[in-house]
Amino acid sequence: MKVLIIEDDPDLREIMQKFLTKEKYIVETVANYKDALIKTADYAYDCILLDIMLPDGSGLDLLRKLKEWHKSDSVIIISAKDSLDDKITGLDLGADDYLAKPFHLSELSARIRSLMRRNKFKGEMLIEAGNLKLLPDNHDVTVNGKSLELNRKEFDILNYFLSRSGMNVNKSDLAESVWGDHIDMVDNYDFLYAQIKNLRKKLKESGAGIDIKAVYGYGYKLIEE
Amino acid sequence: MKLVNRVITRLSVVLFIIFTIWATMFYFIIIDEINDETDDALEDYSDHIIQRFLAGEQLPAKDNGTNNTYYIIEVKPEYATVNKQISYSEDMMYLESKNEYEPARVYKAIFRNKDNRYFELTVAIPTIEKADLQLTILWWTVGIYLLLMLAIIIINAWIISGNFKPLYRLLEWLKHYEIDKQIPPLNNPTRTTEFAELNKAILQSADRNNEIYEQQKNFIGNASHELQTPLAVCLNRLEMLTEDESLTDKQMEEIEKVRRTLNQTVKLNKILLLLSKIENGQIPEPEDVNINVLIADLLESYRDVFDYKSIEVSIRETDTLHLNMNRGLASAMFSNLLKNAFIHTTTGGRIEIEIQSDWFVISNTSSVEAPLPADKIFERFYKGNNSEGNSGLGLSLVASIAKLYDYVISYNYLTKKSMHSFSVAVKPSPRKG
Incomplete structure (x- = not known):
């Protein structure tokens, strides 16, 4: 199971990577919009953890690009902005879930698992x-x-x-x-x-x-x- | 006291004093001049008579058509040496022309002819005419005095009220200026330099105030926002740590305590963010919220906790309360009221809720059986005696939300029931048209 973490804060990036690696995921990380574009264009991921506010761009733009390219990667938005507008825009743009900072790692894991299950059973939750x-x-x-x-x-x-x-x-x-x-x-x-x-x-x-x-x-x- | 009235009053007092002194002095100077002139006339007349008398020419007729009167008597040389050669006096004189005694100004001159005989000439002018003159002068002085006062006051009032119009327009503008609203346009044309400068200074100050206010507002929002990521990192590191199998029970307990405190910080931060959003007006569209349903849902999710603390909750619904507000904020507002009631109710206590068509009341018993300071409890970080599990922001958030939607929130202490009561009332909406 391949996961891409797009997060500009090095601390949070490191800890998410550590945790998900321990959870037996294959984890890759990028710190900015530019690198994220390159990675997502070239590779396919089972799940992308996307920070909306990146130093050189918006995660929402990346979502638009993914849609343009007809990518089927699942996306969980991770944002410090706990605002309803962002959540709705993100979900409208094809994100699968939205997690507001600060979050618990167990919550993150639960969300990824739920997403993977949904994909595996084609929408039926079990x-x-x-x-x-x-x-x-x-x-x-x-x-x-x-x-x-x-x-x-x-x-x-x-x-x-x-x-x-x-x-x-x-x-x-x-x-x-x-x-x-x-x-x-x-x-x-x-x-x-x-x-x-x-x-x-x-x-x-x-x-x-x-x-x-x-x-x-x-x-x-x-x-x- | 209005500026115009103040200036006029001051001016009147000053003018009254100055004019009184002026009028008095004027009157006495004029009177003095008149006396002087009278004496001069008497002297001239007497000189004229004495010259004629000494030259042996015919003297003027006694009855010469004027009220002046004179007579000459011979006096002894001793009398002449004892008395002054010339003297003035106010006296009663017999006026031949009038055939009666009247008060008069009397001039006496003692002179000597070439035979060394002494004579005394008495010349008199009746003072009745002088008194008339003085009276006329007095009346005119008083008249002019009053007229001048009145004219100056009226002119001043007119000039002041005319020239101070820009000031009053500026005051009117200031009344409509609010720091958290957009600055209204200031239409206050004036040719007076000071007022033009005042206009400029006030506009600049308003701009500056708004700017500072904006910065202050954004600062809290930005600060709480920036805290989110580090808080997430801390929480997550602790969470990772708990997965370590080699941790002792004691260590786990400590981690849990740190985590709990961090969680409180996260909550506090969230409330601050929400408060900042409310104050910045970044609130999504309102919708119709049925408060009865909302309260029922909240009570349902709290039931286990209330039961656990053996708190008896009673609800009385006389009508349905619909509020047109953001659902998230409605939930935050009422859950905070419930939470506040819960925190302060001691085990085995009572919470009473009442819902009407335009208001909501929640009352609770508490260990504090006295009224709380109503002006302080809605302030941020007011905690009273009970600070456990209490951020001190809950009621402040409630007040902010109420203010945003123009609801009236109030606190009462019900002495009979020994209950603290909080109410949210919908203001009667102003009728249209």
Whole structure:
């Protein structure tokens, strides 16, 4: 799986490269618009991570060029501008997703995975982990072909974990994703514990080959057995 | 006090003093001159009579058609030596022409003829005429005094109000000038150098103020914007670090604490960016937002947290509240109000929400059972006593959004219920036509 990172900040570029390499992607990086044009014209990538504000041009122009050349590379826009206008323009120009800075690496990974899955299954979303299958659009989970009953929160939590399997999941990130942005008002995430406990119990009872483990002081991690 | 009135008042006081002194002096100088002239006339007349008398010529007729009167008596040499040769006095005189006594200016001269006999000549002019003259002069002086005062005041008022028109136009313009709006055109033609310079100076100052204001506004936006990438790098490096299997539990816990603080910084930064956007007017088109639905959605996502803290939430909807605003901002505004209520409600507390067709109220119990300073709580970085999980920007953001859409946001303390209450009211829109 080939990924191109177009990002002018050397620090962020380095860390994204390190992380994605660790995630078993083949990663290439460029730091400016000119180099990005050359790379994208010559090669095909499974995913392009595109910073909109580049020192010598706009990422949106690059998107236009890609469209002109009929390239089918998937593009995730990464922008410090958390503005709706940019997001809409970017998505209109054929970008597949939009991620605002600052973001979590696990979030980036989840977005890339989701994008890859969508391409692989031609638009139909399906997440597989061992004998468990999850269809996000249908709110449907099956273990060994048998349906698993989950409430909405449990489903959202499982979905969140599955798209970040093998990674440490921070409890506050999980809470914000499942309960909404403003959940940060609580200083204690104990209410999460009850939901996770129920979910683990249901997974175990259904014979799913996955488990959610606690990471001390930090959060949880989904492990395929 | 208006400038014209002030100038006129001052002028009147000064003129009153100066004119009074002038009129008094004028009157007394004239009167003095009249007395002097009278005395001169008496002296001339007496000289004329004495000459004739000594030359033995015929004296003027006593009844000569004027009111002047004279007589000559012989006096003893002793009398002549004792009395002054010439003397003036105010006296009652018998006027033959009038056949009665009247007050008169009297001139007495003692002289001697060639036979060494002494005579005293008495000449008199009735003062009645002089008094008439003096009275006339007094009246005219007073009349001119009043007339002059009035004329000067009226002329001054006219000139001032005429010449100060550019000043009043400039003041009117200043009233319409707002720092965060475009500078209105200043149409204030004047030939007065000072006013022309004032026009120029004020326009320049307005330009400069706007520029500084713009810079200030953009500075916050740019600063928060530039912080995004370094913050992302920090967060991501920490995240990478957590994947390291050799970390101890203790180290993981520390990393989590740093991460949490960084996350707060990210949130703070986001709010600052949003505030800066609101102040710069970079807000996408408004749409119709059903607040009842929005609140229901928010409450649904908060339910677990509210339950966890055993907070009882009650909602009373008497009508549907529709607001024409940006959906993102509506969500930010109401979730911040909810969040504010949540943060300050102690475990087992109560939150009450009321929605009407033109207002929204949220009240909460709190450990602080006294009114908060209503003028301070909407200020940026006001935190009160409870600062945990509180950026100090939430209510400020709410106030900014309310201001943007002209909503009235207010705080009340409900003493009976011991609840802090925040309300958002839609101003009655001005009727068209």
